[in-house]
Amino acid sequence: MTASKEEVLDRQVDGRPAPLLEARHLTRVFGHGKTAVRAVDDVSFTLGRQEVVTIVGESGSGKSTLARMVLRLLDPTSGTIHLDGRDVTRLRGKALRTYWQEVQAVFQDPFSSFNQFFTVRRLLRRSLRLTGATTDEAGEALIAQALEHVGLTPAEVLDKWPHQLSGGQRQRVMIARALMLRPRLLVADEATSMLDASLRANILNVLTDARQAYDMTILFITHDIGQACYVSDRVLVMCQGKLVEQGPVDEVIFSPRHDYTRRLLADVPRLHAVS
Numbered sequence: 001m002t003a004s005k006e007e008v009l010d011r012q013v014d015g016r017p018a019p020l021l022e023a024r025h026l027t028r029v030f031g032h033g034k035t036a037v038r039a040v041d042d043v044s045f046t047l048g049r050q051e052v053v054t055i056v057g058e059s060g061s062g063k064s065t066l067a068r069m070v071l072r073l074l075d076p077t078s079g080t081i082h083l084d085g086r087d088v089t090r091l092r093g094k095a096l097r098t099y100w101q102e103v104q105a106v107f108q109d110p111f112s113s114f115n116q117f118f119t120v121r122r123l124l125r126r127s128l129r130l131t132g133a134t135t136d137e138a139g140e141a142l143i144a145q146a147l148e149h150v151g152l153t154p155a156e157v158l159d160k161w162p163h164q165l166s167g168g169q170r171q172r173v174m175i176a177r178a179l180m181l182r183p184r185l186l187v188a189d190e191a192t193s194m195l196d197a198s199l200r201a202n203i204l205n206v207l208t209d210a211r212q213a214y215d216m217t218i219l220f221i222t223h224d225i226g227q228a229c230y231v232s233d234r235v236l237v238m239c240q241g242k243l244v245e246q247g248p249v250d251e252v253i254f255s256p257r258h259d260y261t262r263r264l265l266a267d268v269p270r271l272h273a274v275s
């Protein structure tokens with residue numbers, strides 16, 4: 001099937017997919033006066049449709065603060081966020097709840113985001129309310145489809161309590177829950193850092209496969225530039241609240257321009273050897 005001219009234009013602005021999210025001059029200051037911390041300092045970037053972008057930086061560089069602003073869990077001190085051309089910087093109430101259907105998150109510790117008193121079935125059914133599934137059958141089909149997408153079967157997990165699942169299963173259930181809502185943007189904040197290496201690769205593959213199936217943009221947040229290299233189209237490098245470098249993954253990894261990026265790369269022996 002060939003795309004219409006309009007679709008092609010839509011997907012190709014300056015050789016990159018059309019922007020889904022645009023952050024302009026985002027700044028977040030915590031505290032006042034001498035003790036004020038500029039956690040995020042004048043950061044601008046765009047996320048294209050179906051792009052996988054990673055924000056990488058050391059602990060304290062401002063990644064999570066930036067992610068929380070994109071998720072609209074935290075107000076910026078200044079700057080703007082647009083989703084599909086709509087200004088979402090100051091959304092409140094119902095409009096904000098609608099935004100949270102479009103922009104979903106998966107966090108580092110799936111155990112802490114799980115309600116310990118809910119089985120997986122109950123957890124996923126509660127989220128169904130947001131999906132617009134009108135019948136039980138349609139809802140069950142959505143759940144089964146999302147579980148299948150993350151490599152789980154309903155029989156394996158639906159009647160389990162959180163403590164009866166492995167860390168990898170818990171994280172995959174949380175991803176399935178996010179996928180059920182068909183988000184346009186999924187923010188994964190250190191979502192794989194508690195998993196062992198093979199499981200981490202598996203979850204990263206699950207997520208990146210889902211971007212096409214669900215027409216979804218993915219923003220990874222990590223301190224691990226090796227992971228950024230493995231999954232991303234583009235990498236944004238943060239240092240002390242500022243974006244010091246951004247570009248296609250190959251350019252940033254193999255021709256880093258900023259000393260800080262070189263330092264991050266030096267901590268990844270295998271990558272460094274290749275470069």
Ligand SMILES: Nc1ncnc2c1ncn2[C@@H]1O[C@H](COP(=O)(O)OP(=O)(O)OP(=O)(O)O)[C@@H](O)[C@H]1O
Binds near residue numbers: 064065066
């Ligand atoms: N609620 C807050 N109040 C005051 N300072 C904060 C708050 N949240 C974050 N900070 C500060 O902002 C800076 C950036 O923190 P942030 O958590 O965004 O970094 P990070 O790159 O995500 O780090 P990590 O990888 O360790 O999670 C740090 O100096 C942190 O101490």
